[in-house]
Amino acid sequence: MTAPESPAAQLVAVQALAAALGGIRVSTQIPEKRPKEHVVVSRIGSAKPEFGTSMPRFLVEVYGPTALATEVLAERVHAEWLGLRSHGVNTTTSDWNLAPFDAPDPDHVRFQFTGGLQIMMQAAS
Template structure:
């Protein structure tokens, strides 16, 4: 499994909302998208990858609540292939690209909270 697949699997097990790596075509009211945004040079036995975690919901309050739930699940995902996990503790709303009722995706009724974090994997996980 790749680092991204491991993280998606861990969050899918911990959450009651869909978790994916791309925007779903048929979007559920709440969902999470995980994107790998970088990595560090591997050390002996481990490697570290960085991720962006985006939490989508119909309203700002629902998006914030989902963001809090996902962030808590993220921090408790240690175990198995995940040797260590951390957050940049930057959970915040992502402002829409335009004014009005359009959400962060440019659609009415869609709001997004997001955060970034790092995961250290045991090299034998891949």
């Protein structure tokens, strides 16, 4: 019997969050052609796994056009993150540190937070 494998955690996070946000672009990199609002998810580590799960940790960056609009969007993204229960996500965590950070370009405002996912392991093929 082969041990279960960890799924591609960034792919799981992007797909689950994109489905929850319905229409907001979610990716692992800043898009070349940047939409007004978008989310970038980056893996920043992991926590000790529990039986049959992977416990990756993420930085979630939320970009928007103004400070107020981006804060509102970031609160929505955070709430959706906490409710993710699809794509193999069993539960979520947050470090409750949603805050503004300087954006890499002058046309966007950035808010970000860190958190984790508990993802069910997959049977090896």
